Amino acid sequence: MTRDDAETILTEAGEASDGDFPLLEAAIACAVHEEPERDPQSARDLAQAGVERLTQRLSSESPEEALAETLSGDLRLSGDLFTYEDPDNADVVAVAARRKGLPVALGIYYLHVARRCGLVVQGVDFPGHFLLRIETDEGPLALDPFSEGRVVLPSELTRRALHAGLTPNVADRLDRLMAPVPDRAVLIRLQNNIFARAAAVKDFARAERAALRRALLDPKDHRPWLDVAAAREGQGALAGALEALAKATTLDGGAALAARAQRERVRLRLN
Incomplete structure (x- = not known):
């Protein structure tokens, strides 16, 4: 896949409705657009392995446990605590090779795998840290893909919201803290992250590519x-x-x- 090919895929994704947005393939196109001529099949293979393993786990485990154990245990996906600023952490193809990355890059795999297995999981544009929302029989739960998919309790959500600068009357509103966002917004958040980091170190060529991808994804x-x-x-x-x-x-x-x-x-x- 060339950079032109990637831009064609992103243009088509940008024109798709939110319900038909191809999250994983668009994320792969973003990665190839940044570093062309790579074979992105490893990312697809990782996602497919996750689907197969999660299907098995769901027969004996709760949805939230099965999803976390599949992605963090079986696939070994985790947050990069030691080289957090590494650009590879925002690249889903590189994440497939390294098995670590940023919360939103990891979250893309969680979302793809969960949905292929019939789970209702959405991204949450939580301030300062991307989270996931999974619907269960007991109600919605927040999961942290950066921390091995563990459940984030309501009290912890409020604490994080206050730490991020939200006012107490907002930080106590779980309905707002866990409001789901479209997949398009998930991928745009990842490109925003890339842009901000590149601009901070004056890597303007990389910043331009990230901004252009955002423009294509939301025309x-x-x-x-x-x-x-x-x-x-x-x-x-x-x-x-x-x-x-x-x-x-x-x-x-x-x-x-x-x-x-x-x-x-x-x-x-x-x-």
Whole structure:
């Protein structure tokens, strides 16, 4: 798969409805887009092995226990505690080889495997730390893919929410803390993570690729194009930055004052 092939897959994913969003394949395309010419089959094989093992476990274990034991025990997926900033932690193909990664990258495997086995599991855009929500006979439970899929108790959710800066009246609202998000938002969160880390170390080429993937995954959102423009400007590609800013302005109907101001500033640099 080439980078162009990956962009085609991401464009098609961006046009899909939330219910038909191909999470694993889109995540694989993101990984290949970042580092082309790799064989992504290892990621698919890992996911399929998870489906087969979870199917067996569900006959004798509760859904939450079976899912955690399958992904963290049988597949050996865990959070990377020691090299957390390693870019491979945000790459699902690299995660398949290393068996460790960021919460959201690991969560993509949890979501894919669980759903193939008929479980109702969704991503939770929890502040500062991605979580999963699994529906059980006793009600919804929060799972932490970074911590071997363990159940996160309500008291712990509240503590984490307060630590993340949420106000007490929000931190006590479990319905809000565990609100599920579409798969598209899950993958965009992963690309946001890549963009932020790349921009922080001034790796503007990597930042541009991550922002472009966000733009393809959510073609109606003008904000990724602002980040594409900033990354291109960081590389000195001012004409390309102007193109991205024009795209942002078109998508939001010209309402983005920041985009127009940024566009004029870049234009002056060209003259």
